[in-house]
Amino acid sequence: MSALEGAVQATLLPMIKGTKTEITPSSQEVLATWTLKTALMCQLMQDRSVHNLPSVHYTELFQARKPSSQMRVFAAYMAPPQYPPGVSPIEYRSIPSEGRFQTPDGTEHKLWGVVVTLRIGYAVLQLVSVGPVGYTYEINLAGFAPYARQIWPAQDTTAWPPQRLESIQELNQFADPLKHPKVAL
Template sequence: MSQLEVVAQRVLTPLILGKRGTIAPEDQAVIAMWAQKTALTAMLISSEEQRRAGYGLPPSVYKAFHERRDQMRPLDTSRFWVGRYKGTARHSAIQVTPLAVRIPGIPEPHVPQGYAITLLLGALVLHGLFFTMSALEVGTTMDLGMPQLWPSDVPVQWPEGQPCTESSFLRLAAGKMLQSTVETVELRAWAPATSVPQSTFVDGKVRVPALCGKHSFSYPIALLEEVHRGRFYAFVSGCECPRSYLLHTESDSVHYKAAGAADGISQMYEDLAGEEFFIRDSTGTFPCKRLPVGP
């Protein structure tokens, strides 16, 4: 698949550097395939535990992707958008969020039904959506008004649409800017992989089971009180596995954003834009970052 890299370097390098450009129709499928390959490769490094939690794909997906290498286009149930990043907190990022196709009255599925794919390279954002089967595919729009890269048969001008800021990048990567065009259908993050399990209150703190299912961690109840004021925070916690977690408070609950080794999670936290705060109580000091709020 070295041809993917050749085309991606030729087409995307000026955009990464922030220079205006055009992605020609003959290059669009290749760029979409390159973005999908990059995301699928990143998912291969997930641990077995993370795969069980929804961050892995069956070998059949990789086989299907490899079998179309001569066609030079992404999987059939895919679509991609391209936009501009306007921020200073990040220079590169890859994030894949498991999604569910939600219909009122039908329970949360046992496995993800799609994946939001987000790549950030300098000034360039590539955002994609992949459904696990064609029967689940629904029409989708993207809130920022980014031009659709794939499928498309017209030249795509860059940049177009609203720029992606640091705060909107977090929502974009979480799949929250993808909107179904079917009135009764929603696309949401797949809860088992992104939502913290049922919590309890212990000694003035919120205690929740860790993602491993064996341990628990706590955070100050003050963070929940801040949610009601429209202020949201990121923080790092961990368990005895050992394993570290990056979490964000959001309007509906606390959500996992990443899990892994302590050094990597700490660096992700440091790279986040936002002012750092320290909550002090009888058990010590709890660091957290207030997340930017914006479109």
């Protein structure tokens, strides 16, 4: 874990400070892995009765040393969280959801999803995990294209920061992209 903490610093620290930086494909993988590890660690501090990221993600991360190809990780930009009496160093949100859908052959499927959003300084990192394993999906971020950069699965080198999220209402909408997912089998 300490190797991951050391490897992510070159990318994450400028993001936390709100400084312009480029995120290469290799640094996207490190940042996405760090986001998953941090989301899992934050989850350990939550009430065990609340369903969040499946426990299999701990094993998968240990074995693969990176997020699964079914996960999505996004990076956005927003002013640091403000709570009385001042700036908070981190904000953690986890929004689980479940649903059912039917394929044309009449088979009913259970779909689950968890969106974890971490706000650290100016960096907003979002992990999306949807299952069951084997289903492909798209996240409908059409309205957030200027505000978010996909970093997992890794893309071409991207400039950060994107356009800034200005209000808590925009963050609330960004933090729950599964309200209207585009699901494809």
